[in-house]
Amino acid sequence: MKSITTNNRCGQIRAWLHKAISRRFGPDADWFQNHISNCPRCQRRIVSVGRVNLALSALKSQPHKLDLLMRANTQAIGVLKHSLREAPKAEELRTTLPEPKMLERWGKYRCSAANLAACVAILFLMKIGIFSSMSEFQTQGQKVIRQYYASRVGGDLADEIFPERPGETNVR
């Protein structure tokens, strides 16, 4: 319990530090913005890096024809050995079309999956909590009855009736 509280505090401190540092030294800081607006050298640098990023984005967003993979596979398989060319998998590859990645395909279900996972986690924690409470309740009850027996009929008999489990301390 104590460690959880400490972790929470650590997290809060980290978040607070990050916020404070980014406010002071991040790209949105006032002094930084003022400097950029007055420094032609920095402006040139930012513009040139921005141009590279723009060009990279343009390269990435350029689509190719849908059958490019199919044609590339066909051409590549054409130079392999005869037996590989005749394999059923080769035939399959000659007609393959690009498919969206698994993440892209299942991306739309991300929120639902996260909600479901949260519900499962809550149920799991509740179940663990209930069972651990029950077991604690049972242990405490046994201790009380043992103490009662020990005070009424003696410790030896109580030990016989309620043998000590490893890890349990005898409270007398």
Next chain:
Amino acid sequence: MFNKAVSFELLWDFAVTETIDESQRWILSTMQRHGQELVTMLWRILGNEQDVCDAYQNTFLQLAHYKGGQRPEYIRAYIFRVANNVAISMLRRRISEQKRVSAAVVPRKDVSSPANELDSKYLQETLRCCIARLPEHLRNVITLRELAELSYGQIARILGISAATARVYRYKAVQLLAVWMSKEKVERQ
């Protein structure tokens, strides 16, 4: 006796061929598993469909002949590096060819125009030229990270460096590209 020997020889040849074929089926599996990523990367590097097909074919041909048909230990790393190198050599050849032709036909000053600045094709071509000029270690990282969209961990495994080094190389590559692209712009103006 002779016939028997010939038939045994044929049988042996057949058996050997079958074994090799079985052992090279992994080429097709590799094509199936990584083909799409490779084509995407090659398309972004080259920007020409026929060149992409040629580079792809060349990559798998090299894979099939790797150490006499052996399977590389880490196939993904091998094919990405080979594809990258093949594509960059093709790009360099194309650039030098274009330069030669444009120098002969059009005066350099006429090529530039204010509209070019906003033209994405011009930007892409300039970037490709600059990427082809980068030193190998920076170029590998920038193509694998930006054009193949691999994670730093995957890049680190492919190139045999740490993820932190890959990050540093990417940063350096972007800085260098920024400087070169600005110079290119100034030269054209």
